Amino acid sequence: MKLFVNNLTNVDFSYLHSSRGLMGESWLLQLELDGALNEQGMVCDFGVVKKLTREWMDSTIDHALLVPTKMNDIKIEHALGQTRVDWLYPNGKSFHCQSPSKAIVAVDVEEITPEAMAEWCRAQLIALFPQEVRGLNLRFVPEVIDGAFYHYSHGLQQHDGNCQRIAHGHRSRIEIFLNNERNHKLEQEWAARWHDIYIGTSAHRKESAEGMNTYEYRAPQGEFSLTLPTEYCSDIDTESTVEQIARHLAARIKQIRPLDDVMVRAYEGVGKGAVSQV
Template identity: 55%
Template structure:
């Protein structure tokens, strides 16, 4: 007998990729449980499934950086509750120094929906009743038929896990020009922010100018937050700086004001998403 829960929850995170570098992502999680019926005539109570999986995914994947430990591109060490790593991507080296709770180490050579689900199943084996023979956990991105982008960021003032310097989202974007939705503007920003790190200018500590003018020039971000000290260094080409914190509200406001400045005399409305089905609206009137 099989029990299923489609789109049980979603997880927002970032991961390290050999070609793309630091990538923000959002996946929907679905589950199938194989097993015999218990004395209640159930494979497993839906309440147990939802509570167990949602809590575990929220704790182990959501708002973390996923790191493939079997990749030759990774060098890392864990010392006194902190992780220090270097990742060699095709776009340039990425360095991270942060509390270990902000990172999930996955025994694979690359982070994919399949490799992550295999790792999760192994970790979850003991979490369900003995009559459950097999757990199948699958991840899939939201279907989006318009413009979207992948972004990573960190919110140092946040009391929750958003303070982690390298977590992210896969987000759609909607831009209205004088009340009409503009595919041209949406595609422009989706391409400009493809696999981007949106950083706060005040958190920029230094710039590595050893290769000034080249794609290897890097930005170094650092800040202190309730969970500890965070540092991140990555190629400048993967970064976009704004003058404020990077909440979705302020991202929407930045987009609206930037677009409006390039189109004087026109009204601009931006609907910016943070992952799935949530986000912020910002408007600049003509």
Template identity: 50%
Template sequence: MLLFVDNLINVDFSYLHPERGMLGETWLASTALDGALDAQGMVCDFGDVKKRIRHFLDTSIDHCLLVPALSANLTLIEQGEDIELTWHYSNGRTLRCRSPKQAIILIDTTEITRDSVARWCVDQLKPQFAASIASLTLSFAEESIDGAFYHYSHGLKKHGGNCQRIAHGHRSRIGIWRNGARDHALEQNWANRWQDIYLGSDEDLVAEGELLKFKYRSQQGDFELDMPASQCYMLDTDTTVEWLATHIANTLAHECPGDTIKVQAFEGLHKGAIVESKV
């Protein structure tokens, strides 16, 4: 008997890609369990399935940096409760990240993909279920977006939860209206500006050059990140979705004087902020 739960939870995180570097991502998780019926006539209680898997994904994937531990692009040093890694892009660029271990998840694979992460998750989850469960599967899917979107990573040091981690992110669509009419060209233009981007705050920047160096201390510990300058976009505010929507709207309003610009900025799946601006 097969028990399934579709669209169980979505996870927002960043991961390391050999060519593109650090990418913000959002996946939607579904699961299925194959097993015999118990005395209640169930394979497993839906509440238990959802609780266990949601907790695991919340603590092991969501708002983390996923790193392919078997990749030749990786240099890794564990120092006490911290991890310092260097990622060597295929084109010769590098990035460096140092953070508490809980913010970096090492996946036993050479490349981060939906399938490789799903297999790793199943290996961790299977022992948590009864022996009567013959098999457990997990799958990840991307949101179907008919239009412009971008991958962005950031850190929110003032956040009381896991958003404070310096390298987590989202795959986000964007809606832009100019004088009340949807403007797909402006949407795509902005998505191109922020393709595979790291959004940094001026107050976290400690050094500039070919690499921009970010550093801050938050409740979870000390965080450092060195990113290629070509993959960074700086803001003079924090990088909450509210400020991102404001920045996009104000920037486009100045580029289109006299026009009313409305921006719907998403933070991953089904959430975000809407701001209107005119100059």
């Protein structure tokens, strides 16, 4: 007997890509269990399935930086509850991230893909289920987006939860309206401008080598720092919450279209976001 749960949850995270560098990502999770029926006539109670899976995803990969350990030029060090990752972009520029160890997940693969992560998660998740569950298959799938979207990473120093981690991210759609009319051209322009971007907070930015941006802060979980090439960064004057991102975009568009009514719907991953109107 098989039991399935579509769109059981979604995970938001960042990872290192061999050519694109730091990338924010959002995936939906599809789960299928194979097993015998228990005395209640179930393979496993849906409530148990959802609770076990969500808790494991939340504590393992959600809002973390995933690092493929078999990728070229990766170096990972652990000391005193901190993990440091060093890597070289294809152009020779450097990437450094240091965070509390739970914020960085080393994955024993060459590349972070939905298929590789599904297998990595499956091997660990199956052990959590009752003995009636004999097999487990899962799939990660990106949200189907009919329109513009971009991958972004960020960190929220003032957040009480895992959003405070300096390098986590999202794959997000963007919707822009001028005078109540959807403007796909502007959406594509901003999606291209923020392609694989790190949205930093100006107050977190420290002095660094020319052509590089360094961000540092202390949050409830500990000390965080991140260094990456300037061309992959875009700073705003506030914390990079989705509300402030929407406000920032609306204000920037209003500067170049002062006579128009501007509305921005900015998304943070799948199915949630904020609206700003000016």
